[in-house]
Amino acid sequence: MSLQELLQQIVNGLVVGSVYGLVALGYTMVYGIVRLINFAQGALFEAGAYLGVATFSLLGAFGTRQPLVGLLIALILSALFTGGLAYVVERVAYRPLRNAPPLAPLVSSLATFFLIISIIQVITGAQPLNYPQVLSVTPWSIGPITLAPTSLLIAVVAILLMVGIHFYVQRTKMGKAMRAIAVNRNAAALMGINTTWVVTFTFMLGGAMAAVAGVLFGVEYGSVTYNMGEFYGLVAFTAAVLGGIGNVPGALVGGLTVGVLSSFATIFLPNQWQEAIVFAILILVLALRPQGILGERVAERA
Amino acid sequence: MTLLEVESLVVSYGAIRAVRGIDFALSDGECVSLLGANGAGKSSSLKALSGLMRPASGRVHFDGKPVTGLPAHEMARMGVTLVPEGRQVFATLTVRENLELGGFNQSHEHNQEDLTRVLETFPSLEARLNALAGNLSGGEQQMVALGRALMSRPRLLMLDEPSLGLAPLVASQIFEVIRSIAASGIAVLLVEQNVHRALGIASRGYVLELGEITLQGSSADLLANEHIRRAYLGHGMGEGE
Ligand SMILES: Nc1ncnc2c1ncn2[C@@H]1O[C@H](COP(=O)(O)OP(=O)(O)O)[C@@H](O)[C@H]1O
Ligand SMILES: [Mg+2]
Numbered sequence A: 001m002s003l004q005e006l007l008q009q010i011v012n013g014l015v016v017g018s019v020y021g022l023v024a025l026g027y028t029m030v031y032g033i034v035r036l037i038n039f040a041q042g043a044l045f046e047a048g049a050y051l052g053v054a055t056f057s058l059l060g061a062f063g064t065r066q067p068l069v070g071l072l073i074a075l076i077l078s079a080l081f082t083g084g085l086a087y088v089v090e091r092v093a094y095r096p097l098r099n100a101p102p103l104a105p106l107v108s109s110l111a112t113f114f115l116i117i118s119i120i121q122v123i124t125g126a127q128p129l130n131y132p133q134v135l136s137v138t139p140w141s142i143g144p145i146t147l148a149p150t151s152l153l154i155a156v157v158a159i160l161l162m163v164g165i166h167f168y169v170q171r172t173k174m175g176k177a178m179r180a181i182a183v184n185r186n187a188a189a190l191m192g193i194n195t196t197w198v199v200t201f202t203f204m205l206g207g208a209m210a211a212v213a214g215v216l217f218g219v220e221y222g223s224v225t226y227n228m229g230e231f232y233g234l235v236a237f238t239a240a241v242l243g244g245i246g247n248v249p250g251a252l253v254g255g256l257t258v259g260v261l262s263s264f265a266t267i268f269l270p271n272q273w274q275e276a277i278v279f280a281i282l283i284l285v286l287a288l289r290p291q292g293i294l295g296e297r298v299a300e301r302a
Numbered sequence B: 001m002t003l004l005e006v007e008s009l010v011v012s013y014g015a016i017r018a019v020r021g022i023d024f025a026l027s028d029g030e031c032v033s034l035l036g037a038n039g040a041g042k043s044s045s046l047k048a049l050s051g052l053m054r055p056a057s058g059r060v061h062f063d064g065k066p067v068t069g070l071p072a073h074e075m076a077r078m079g080v081t082l083v084p085e086g087r088q089v090f091a092t093l094t095v096r097e098n099l100e101l102g103g104f105n106q107s108h109e110h111n112q113e114d115l116t117r118v119l120e121t122f123p124s125l126e127a128r129l130n131a132l133a134g135n136l137s138g139g140e141q142q143m144v145a146l147g148r149a150l151m152s153r154p155r156l157l158m159l160d161e162p163s164l165g166l167a168p169l170v171a172s173q174i175f176e177v178i179r180s181i182a183a184s185g186i187a188v189l190l191v192e193q194n195v196h197r198a199l200g201i202a203s204r205g206y207v208l209e210l211g212e213i214t215l216q217g218s219s220a221d222l223l224a225n226e227h228i229r230r231a232y233l234g235h236g237m238g239e240g241e
Helices: A002-036 A040-059 A060-067 A067-097 A101-125 A149-171 A171-185 A185-190 A194-219 A228-243 A248-268 A269-287 B042-050 B072-078 B095-103 B110-119 B123-130 B136-148 B168-183 B197-202 B219-224 B226-231
Strands: A140-142 A145-147 B002-013 B016-027 B031-035 B055-064 B080-083 B157-159 B187-192 B204-209 B212-218
Touching: A002 A145, A002 A149, A002 A171, A002 A194, A002 A228, A002 A248, A040 A060, A040 A101, A040 A194, A040 A228, A060 A067, A060 B123, A067 A101, A101 A228, A145 A149, A149 A171, A149 A194, A149 B016, A149 B168, A171 A185, A171 A194, A171 B095, A185 A194, A185 B042, A185 B072, A185 B219, A194 A228, A228 A248, A228 A269, A248 A269, A248 B219, B002 B042, B002 B187, B016 B031, B016 B042, B016 B187, B016 B204, B031 B042, B042 B072, B042 B080, B042 B157, B042 B187, B072 B080, B080 B136, B095 B110, B095 B136, B110 B136, B123 B136, B136 B157, B136 B168, B157 B168, B168 B187, B168 B197, B187 B197, B187 B219, B197 B219, B212 B219, B219 B226
Parallel strands: B031 B187, B031 B204, B080 B157, B157 B187
Antiparallel strands: A140 A145, B002 B016, B002 B055, B204 B212
């Protein structure tokens, strides 16, 4: 293995890891405030990716002539619709089970995950759909490594969004309400916070981030498949656990780490091993450091 | 003018009836005490009045409007503020954030004014504004809980055992603050085990036993009552704290 190969895999890992981090954000925020692992998050990622394809096909020739504008429209529409879908998920699959034993909403979130993925499969068939080429795929050579403009764009958008969410949670009134609910939901309600709405909004925000990740992912890999939410949903879950579930900066750290580790693995092992590597990481983290890299810094939870 | 009116309030946990049809009322600006032994149903009553629990039956009016079963955040927005049992500060948020959350539905200007006033009331919090509330002493946490409640500009402040677990000196300080809050015209519903101190502040009191109001009257009458002296003030000898 050469140094150049190593550097190249780090760069590739950071790009894809930033997308994982964006999906992990939804797991971590929902877990932070209602202690639920919302497995539907992986399906929302996939739904977001498909809504992006749908937007591009509606835009038609315009999207080809103005690919960046098209991408922006796809990101916004997909985030809005997937946020709406997350609203429905929360209303139907989570809220009625709020006072049920914790296993019930967990199972319900898994069922929702499979439901959404099955619906996407029925509507689109099992054929992969292609994403338009948004930016030049001709990679730049930066010293020993190469980086496509699209990849750079993806990493920048994903990381900026994550940093933005971090400040949103730390600085705004809504963010403060989220953190208060994370500590003590009843006490938050006594402050005059409509906790039901804040929880719903958190689901929607997580869904919107998953959608952005889905579109960026589609652009990076050029196509989407009906079962992409299964593997990548679990990769993002691994990222959330690795970074410290409930911890917003942890989603970024976990995403980048999983991205880089699984990229590294492809140096030593054939590509098919990538899934096994990711789940081995998940098991190791749960066994050795269940609180994740950043621990559960509860003060920053949400 | 009647600010709070409670009729036949019943609060249940499944089959357990914690509050069995109580009636009471409180006027604007009045300080009233709700007394009773452990398990009498005091906290359950406050949970129902603050909207944390839905009453099983009964009617509650606040400021002339029916508010039975309204959720907690709507009660809070109407000016009904509960300082819950055990303070329940947001332990992993800073003192400043805790206080700001109290003023969640108030304007920025109100919050700035009120923060200044809260810090005048509790000067020791000033140096602790950026500390995590969970790292404060019990007394300081009670100050945060009270300060946070004041930030919401309550019309009715309900306090659930504010002196519980505090050193006597700190408890005295808290009772003085409650006295000045009551004097400022905010109606106060004070739940206490420290009957002597509570009746020293309140003008009237209700005694709750096994979910029912068994005795009511002016503080002076209650302090002189033989049953109260025996059951809550230590063998009829009076002055115990
Ligand atoms: N969460 C609960 N579940 C079941 N029973 C409860 C619960 N909370 C209180 N109770 C019961 O309700 C009764 C009144 O309790 P509470 O209102 O806390 O009394 P107090 O505040 O006067 O000490 C008690 O018998 C208590 O055991
Ligand atoms: Mg109690």
